[in-house]
Amino acid sequence: MSTSSPAPPGVAFDVRRVTKTFLADNQVVTALAETSFTVPAGSFTCIVGPSGCGKSTLLRILGGLETPTTGSVRTAAGGAAFVFQEHGVFPWFTVEENVAFGARMEGMGRAERRELARHWLAQVGLADFAQAYPHQLSGGMRQRVAIARAFATGWPALLMDEPLGALDAQTRMLMQELLLTLWEAERKTVVLVTHAIEEALLLGDRVLIMTARPGHLKEDIEVPFPRPRSSQIEATAAFAEMRGRIWASLRDEVSAAAVAP
Amino acid sequence: MTAVPAAAPVVPDEVGVAIDAELRAELRRRRRDVVLAAATPMALLALWEIGARTGAIDPLLFSPPSAILARGVELTLSGELILHLLATVARLVVGFVAGAVAGIAVGLLMSAIRPVRAALDLTFTALYALPKIAILPLLLLIFGITETPKVLAVAIAVFFVLQINTLAGYKQIDPRVLEAARAYGATGWKGFRYVVLPAAMPAVFTGLRVSAGMSVVVVTAVEFVASESGLGYLIWNSWQLFQPERMYVGLIVVSALGAALTGLLLGLERLLLPWRRSTPGRRRMRKGVR
Structure with a gap:
């Protein structure tokens, strides 16, 4: 990642004219057209966009898992922890070992790691499952493990790639409330990629809408709802109005993506 | 999905009775x-x-089980059977362990280091196609009729299975798991130790089980032609002397040996890969209901 200089104070990510092209089947594919934005430290940013618009690629670039083809990303010191949609937790480690994995890689001792894991497992309601293996848990519980693991790193930024995308609707609602509570307590910088407009509005301070591929930023919308929030805001007229506005913007892009070759 | 297991609810009597009946029926089916x-x-x-x-089948070729058992006891008491068994076990264990260790090591090296993989993959794949038992004459030519070619034949057969399975285990690792490892700082040796190695282990154990059966075949075949001891020799020699009962004893012991080796490996797998075991939660639940 081209982090020649750190981000200015108060900024978690400073994305400047980033593009991403790669080679697939001997064809040059532009995953991401020129995109620029900044993410203030301690803010919750949601990215929505049609399938294949490059929003996951963008997230990976933010986290340093991929390098931009052109442009630069400046990142605040301290690192960013990922929450993936699925397959992110390691099946050969117990729940506790998974949660403390980042700390283990940084060389934290066993007793300390155990304490750290216990703390975060309690936060996500899995205190009784420390010694279980992931295959013994439901999909929702596994995502709780993934979320606990990200928070347990203590890193200032969290990058979430559709963390709730594979869950059923009701589990998903519970998990949104969990994320809301955890975030409002911790105030880390979060960038969350999602398909669900409601999720973006419920959780985010701000929603970035991306265009169909090659994706770039189409709109940057402030979410005005006061915190602490609860899922009850979804019943308000203001929420419905914002959802309608975002969908109107997103709709063209989704239909463009649907008929793209 | 619940985050916290609820305290055992008070089960109404008729529900308890119905569950009990269901459990008893299931236990009956299992016993059956x-x-x-x-x-x-x-x-x-x-x-x-x-x-x-009754003479419905030729007892000279198909010795009655009672006669085989009697012969088995006789061979055991005379010490002959033990001698042959130990000879085979020694060749099998030394060859199997040497072949497995080398196969896993080379497979892991090929997984971790791309140039090693590029250099060896094609050659080993081609060599794998060679029926391992076919090189026994060559080994005999090189080493003479000693223990070395016998052990080596087993080791070579096991080596290729393990090398291929270990590498396949690496290749099938979900790229998303590797990405998660990288995202959490597991790179280089740490990534290998904590992610690649455990992720490849199930395939390694599959290789061990496959090669266990294969190694018994190879050791028996080697003993047919190039040995004066071992269960393979016992079986072959019984044919030459027309002693079918003795041959059946050899066959039974050699199958038991194969089964024991496979069982041992399954036990080892359960011990080393606890995360592959089926959920203990289910057992706990059943106990709770009782």
């Missing part, structure tokens, strides 16, 4: 399965015994 599984071989043995005694 065990009885049926045991009954089939017993029935076949009984048929064999009756057939051989």
Whole structure:
């Protein structure tokens, strides 16, 4: 990642004219057209966009898992922890070992790691499952493990790639409330990629809408709802109005993506 | 999905009774399965015994089980059987361990270091196609009729299975798991130790089980032609001397040996890969209901 200089104070990510092209089947594919934005430290940013618009690629670039083809990303010191949609937790480690994995890689001792894991497992309601293996848990519980693991790193930024995308609707609602509570307590910088407009509005301070591929930023919308929030805001007229506005913007892009070759 | 297991609810009587009946029915079905599984071989043995005694099948070729058992006891008491068994076990264990260790090591090196993989993959794949037993004459030519070619034949057979399975285990690792590892700082040796190695282990154990059966075949075949001891020799020699009962004893012991080796590996797998075991939660739940 081209982090020649750190981000200015108060900024978690400073994305400047980033593009991403790669080679697939001997064809040059532009995953991401020129995109620029900044993410203030301690803010919750949601990215929505049609399938294949490059929003996951963008997230990976933010986290340093991929390098931009052109442009630069400046990142605040301290690192960013990922929450993936699925397959992110390691099946050969117990729940506790998974949660403390980042700390283990940084060389934290066993007793300390155990304490750290216990703390975060309690936060996500899995205190009784420390010694279980992931295959013994439901999909929702596994995502709780993934979320606990990200928070347990203590890193200032969290990058979430559709963390709730594979869950059923009701589990998903519970998990949104969990994320809301955890975030409002911790105030880390979060960038969350999602398909669900409601999720973006419920959780985010701000929603970035991306265009169909090659994706770039189409709109940057402030979410005005006061915190602490609860899922009850979804019943308000203001929420419905914002959802309608975002969908109107997103709709063209989704239909463009649907008929793209 | 619940985050916290609820305290055991007070179960109304009739529900408890219904669950109990259901559990008892399931236990009955399981007992029946065990009885049926045991009954089939017993029935076949009984048929064999009756057939051989009444002359329905030629008792010279198909010795009755009772005669085989008697011969087995006799061979055991005389010490002959133990001697052959130990000779085979020694070759099998040394060859298997040497071949497995080398195969896993090379497979891991090929996984971790791309140039090693590029250099060896094609050659080993081509060599794998060679029937391992076919190189025994060459080994005999090189080493003479000593223990070395026998052990080596087993080791070579096991080596290729393990090398290929270990590498396949690496290749099938979900790229998303590797990405998660990288995202959490597991790179280089740490990534190998904590992610690649455990992720490849199930395939390694599959290789161990496959090669266990194969190694018994190879050691037996080697002992047929190039040995004066071992279970393979016992079987072959019984044919030459026309002693079918002795041959059956050899066959039974060699199968038991194969089964024991496979069982041992399964036990080892359960011990080393606890995360592959089926959920203990289910057992706990059943106990809770009782």
